[in-house]
Amino acid sequence: MAPETQDSAARVDGRTPDQLRPVTITRGWLDHAEGSVLVEFGKTRVLCAASFTAGVPRWRKGSGQGWVTAEYAMLPRATNTRSDRESVKGRIGGRTHEISRLVGRSLRAVIDTKALGENTIVLDCDVLQADGGTRTAAITGAYVALADAIENARSQGLVAANAQPLSGSVAAVSVGIVGGRPLLDLCYEEDVTAGTDMNVVMTGDGRYVEVQGTAEGEAFDRALLDGLLDLAAVGCTELTELQRAALAAGT
């Protein structure tokens, strides 16, 4: 009898290589925000709040175009051991900066700033609990909060009835090479042992917005890179479907 091959071995949480963790998207988690979503990728839990305000930053005034930006942060005890607060340290770390910029860019990829008019939407993505994939959960959830904020603004007459500020949808997922094989949506335990870690942001129609792959250990060859890109496409397609379903349901 043939020995079990690596590919058929179960993952630490029993998933198949191309299986997402259970994903939930809870809209309207906050009472005040124009759009808000609690998104969960397994134990990873991110609160995404979309704040819509009339007006744009000074450098954009008079352009007729709106602005969308994002801030990502982690609560001190989101992780296994407590981290110091960046507000207490008095400076934002490189990782936080990097992810905030990534989330903002990803959402702007599906925004028609002309159609948005001179309005600003800030997406606050606060990680309440972290178990790998926080930045991809943040992007996936923030898109839904963004869509809600735009509809809310439309209902207030702040966005024209026939304007289409959203030119598409966007979702994100992490993939990585663990023990030599590509896996989808790494949990923390997989993430720390991954030789390569890649975050992929895709539009709902299957194009790339951002591809960020890093060899933590061994450099990787083109074949593995292709495998990771294939897997990410599978994940993003599924997440796009979940976003659509969430938005189709009532809040």
Next chain:
Amino acid sequence: MAPETQDSAARVDGRTPDQLRPVTITRGWLDHAEGSVLVEFGKTRVLCAASFTAGVPRWRKGSGQGWVTAEYAMLPRATNTRSDRESVKGRIGGRTHEISRLVGRSLRAVIDTKALGENTIVLDCDVLQADGGTRTAAITGAYVALADAIENARSQGLVAANAQPLSGSVAAVSVGIVGGRPLLDLCYEEDVTAGTDMNVVMTGDGRYVEVQGTAEGEAFDRALLDGLLDLAAVGCTELTELQRAALAAGT
């Protein structure tokens, strides 16, 4: 027939003057923290995480005594309009500082640092949504998270089986003078119109840990001060009961 007197007028949310908002205390809201509570006073929602670590800050080493401290913060969109992040501004505001210190002092009032041994517990109180009374909800919830963290540490052998690091319980509530009459547990709408605002922290056996009253408008006389103190005692007694019930239930 006599006209309705002011005292019998309903509050903005229909409560009587000495009535708390609906309070819920959800233990074990996080998977990683040694103790964690999502506490709700009406729409006010605070996540309290207790992190237990062996060892104490340098200035306390060799003392045989433990340390308990707290950090309070608000998510940017906890409030009606978005606030800038203190991490982005690069400094912590006076209000945040003040409340963090208040929460820490309040919890230390019921801690026997000798019995705790050279261990540190940090209470992170993050306001996910604010509707008045965030600091009092934080103290009330943090006590429960603290109790859980101590039991967790005991089960790990980090606190002796027969040690009693908690010398009592602590709860807090806000009271204020609105339209001339004392009210218990102000919601945001009441808070902004209150002439005087007072936060009272009490032990489970009815003694005072902290009394902070401020005349926002008119200075207040001794009779009104006495009325506020009476009302606070009513509220803290009730909260103490809710804490006990929460701790008695399984997580």
Next chain:
Amino acid sequence: MAPETQDSAARVDGRTPDQLRPVTITRGWLDHAEGSVLVEFGKTRVLCAASFTAGVPRWRKGSGQGWVTAEYAMLPRATNTRSDRESVKGRIGGRTHEISRLVGRSLRAVIDTKALGENTIVLDCDVLQADGGTRTAAITGAYVALADAIENARSQGLVAANAQPLSGSVAAVSVGIVGGRPLLDLCYEEDVTAGTDMNVVMTGDGRYVEVQGTAEGEAFDRALLDGLLDLAAVGCTELTELQRAALAAGT
């Protein structure tokens, strides 16, 4: 013969429980400031400078109302051992923030901002030497500097001849429970051993502006709280008298 009871025991500096330290209020200590006072509560020495400027912060422009704010700080060697400068550390500590806010609120309680017109007064309270009660000395002295700055502005025509920007006077004193009994105006040596420490700010007509009591050790009951409030009223009445006398004298 009965042994001396605790209540009749002299305090460390020989005072009776309800006795203030020698208080001096020296007006016009600085040549440039519109109002300035060197206030001394025993060895505690605070320099209070009131700076009057036409105009208000941006958020208040066009309101027809003025603004009063305060900043409290301590020289590095005001205390027994040198402290690092907050300017060198690059951030203001929680205690400094807290006291600055307290002083500002206390003075605003007796300001009619409409009568002040669109003018700003900043009160700088710098502790030159600290021996307990620095925040209460700061409030008591700052009130006199504030009154002088307003009269100075009136003489310059910056405040209308018949305007009454001051609606009353304000003074503050500390009280605490040391060795089980309430004492007035704690010096440093008493302060560090106090089980409870309370700062009370009162108007000249005997009403409360701020009550801040903290159990440093044991929680305190209502009877002790009442005793502290009584004592504070005695002290504030006396300080109000000293303020009046100082303002009545020529500079």
Next chain:
Amino acid sequence: MAPETQDSAARVDGRTPDQLRPVTITRGWLDHAEGSVLVEFGKTRVLCAASFTAGVPRWRKGSGQGWVTAEYAMLPRATNTRSDRESVKGRIGGRTHEISRLVGRSLRAVIDTKALGENTIVLDCDVLQADGGTRTAAITGAYVALADAIENARSQGLVAANAQPLSGSVAAVSVGIVGGRPLLDLCYEEDVTAGTDMNVVMTGDGRYVEVQGTAEGEAFDRALLDGLLDLAAVGCTELTELQRAALAAGT
């Protein structure tokens, strides 16, 4: 005769789509540093200094392993219009943080920390003049400075004669989609009009260390992504050759 197609159109500086700008690698540009390189990609000019010091950061002590890290920065007038200094602003921007981390990770990909022993090498990459591709020039130049610093340390006996701290070489290049076609090594003028911008870091043997692609405008499909990856491989191969030649020559 057929009109000239887009693909055959010359680039702004006359290059073909798969052509690098003139690259020069000047070793030993500084007298003090253990390794130093002035690297030029066209008008982009980056000074890379490698500082070798015995010992490692505290968190790595006793591990027997060394550490390599990098800091990237730009002189204020490296660019067309002057930028404020980050030292004057008091904080490092997100972009700087991000690139410093990228350079460090890229170099660590070819370092055998065991063979390096408990020594630290810091790579300072300061952009003296910027014309696109500063981060990829920094990585390409820093690798050569790193190699020199290791040989310098070996000659001082700080690295064992037979140790191989470098497990390979690393080079980087930018690629992008401009006017619909993939181009290699974008200059600034091309970069600002690029719809997609990608930085690729590769080892000397043709494997990927880092792939970072961003759709600045339109999202891109898999075919374009493949085209960019092909182009990057061409560029990195050539840069690897130039690094080898530079290291083979005397300083």
Next chain:
Amino acid sequence: MAPETQDSAARVDGRTPDQLRPVTITRGWLDHAEGSVLVEFGKTRVLCAASFTAGVPRWRKGSGQGWVTAEYAMLPRATNTRSDRESVKGRIGGRTHEISRLVGRSLRAVIDTKALGENTIVLDCDVLQADGGTRTAAITGAYVALADAIENARSQGLVAANAQPLSGSVAAVSVGIVGGRPLLDLCYEEDVTAGTDMNVVMTGDGRYVEVQGTAEGEAFDRALLDGLLDLAAVGCTELTELQRAALAAGT
């Protein structure tokens, strides 16, 4: 009759060109500090506190040598119009930095660090009121506070009975060219109109420790420079005498 020449014209405050303002040196102005002086040069008023502590900064441990350093600062309302606090701004300005370094260097010029032993003296020079010449008043006063701190330490046995940590005395004065003629000890009104401003620090035996001359307007020639140096020598000699007298008197 000849018209009054410029040289015979009285200065704004009636002094002759080579006349100091009234100088007072009040020792023991603070109760806690090991040495403290309130020094006044006319209306300029600087509080100098010398803090003596056993031990030295880490970089000096085991050297057998002590350390002397200084920090200069100005209260916000020391000047005619209020300045923002550097602690609130979160950074120390260039001028403050520069003067702190000057004061420290000047005092170290007369310190025998071997004789001081491994002890540290910090000189805090806080300007309570500014009317020109604050840095020179600070140096002149700080020397006296330093001498007192050393004698205090000797009386505590922290400095050996026969050790001579002070190798001489140091004093400082400003000189400047106003309306074409050299003047001694400029007050603020003179300072702002001075074409050249020079601060000179000299030892008690007439040698130079620091010479800092700056042409605010016109560059100056060697003859004027010589004139300024002569005048400074006159002033420092007189200040040295006043220091001696102050130290000779009882505290």
Next chain:
Amino acid sequence: MAPETQDSAARVDGRTPDQLRPVTITRGWLDHAEGSVLVEFGKTRVLCAASFTAGVPRWRKGSGQGWVTAEYAMLPRATNTRSDRESVKGRIGGRTHEISRLVGRSLRAVIDTKALGENTIVLDCDVLQADGGTRTAAITGAYVALADAIENARSQGLVAANAQPLSGSVAAVSVGIVGGRPLLDLCYEEDVTAGTDMNVVMTGDGRYVEVQGTAEGEAFDRALLDGLLDLAAVGCTELTELQRAALAAGT
């Protein structure tokens, strides 16, 4: 035969006491800046970039006068051992502040701000390699970059054809007392052993703009001071000549 006297002993690098190191002034080292110079005093290498922008800081608007300012900084590995970046530390050190201010003042001494019109020129002086005398090299090089930036602006019509914003030239050199004798233009090795260190900034016509002398060890007497001033005049005269020659040559 008489032994060789100290005065005739060669300096560490073989120069005579009144001899400058080889000085090179390379204009147009950068492509973007309006004026740029790489100045070398021996191994000391400073990149001076002059950025000309229309408009002035807010406090100078409407004055009809321009503004010139400077920022000095050192690359981390300019020196023998690496220094931490000030941008990473989050604050600018005292030395950096001091030198930036010195460079700015020195250049403003030869600027006619009226003739410059409401334009701003920022001089960035970045030390690429340090071997003593970096601030004097910075001033000497920055003057040439400044002159080039003005001519560049004139050619763009931003400065009137007949305006003379430069009222003269400025150069700077260090002098010091090493082993008892005055030496010109100290290299690092001489600088660290110098008992007195002086930086002198002079106009092209031989007048003083700034004289900053500091006794690092022994205080110095008037005769030595005179000797240093003489030597500095020799050096500045020579540097002025080199500046003229550089400006006379084509870029």
